[in-house]
Amino acid sequence: MRGLHSDTGYLLYRLGLRSGQLFNAALQESGVRLRHYALLRYLATVEGAPQRELSTRLGYDPSAIVGLVDDLAALGLVERRPAPGDRRSRIVVLTDDGRAFLRDTDLMSRRVTDELLQPLSEDQRRTLHALLLRTSVPDPDWPDPV
Numbered sequence: 001m002r003g004l005h006s007d008t009g010y011l012l013y014r015l016g017l018r019s020g021q022l023f024n025a026a027l028q029e030s031g032v033r034l035r036h037y038a039l040l041r042y043l044a045t046v047e048g049a050p051q052r053e054l055s056t057r058l059g060y061d062p063s064a065i066v067g068l069v070d071d072l073a074a075l076g077l078v079e080r081r082p083a084p085g086d087r088r089s090r091i092v093v094l095t096d097d098g099r100a101f102l103r104d105t106d107l108m109s110r111r112v113t114d115e116l117l118q119p120l121s122e123d124q125r126r127t128l129h130a131l132l133l134r135t136s137v138p139d140p141d142w143p144d145p146v
Contacts, residue, residue, distance in 0.1 A: 022112045031075060039068050044102055048091035077101055
């Protein structure tokens with residue numbers, strides 16, 4: 001029988017758990033959690049998105065997206081606007097305050113990532129990032145995160 005630490009899936013789960021804990025602790029004062037942060041980061045790469053796209057791209061349940069968007073809208077970080085070409089439909093758009101929030105959290109994000117990946121060299125970090133992109137990006141049309 002294999003031990004847990006020989007199971008790559010389990011190790012990825014543990015890394016994700018630790019990453020979420022570190023990010024949530026760093027974000028705690030802002031009233032934003034990692035799931036909110038991920039939504040904001042995605043919106044920074046697009047000109048707005050319908051909630052169903054957010055659900056698909058982020059892998060969150062559609063009902064969870066509604067609550068996340070409501071939370072972020074209450075904080076003034078996103079807003080719902082009429083979709084171009086279809087006034088019946090709404091898109092979620094990052095506000096100027098949302099962009100400022102992301103700029104303000106860039107350093108925090110780097111610190112958390114540095115703490116998480118401290119045991120790795122810069123080359124190993126680049127390799128890990130490339131491998132994670134290769135295995136976790138849902139499709140080639142995913143917006144460039146840079």
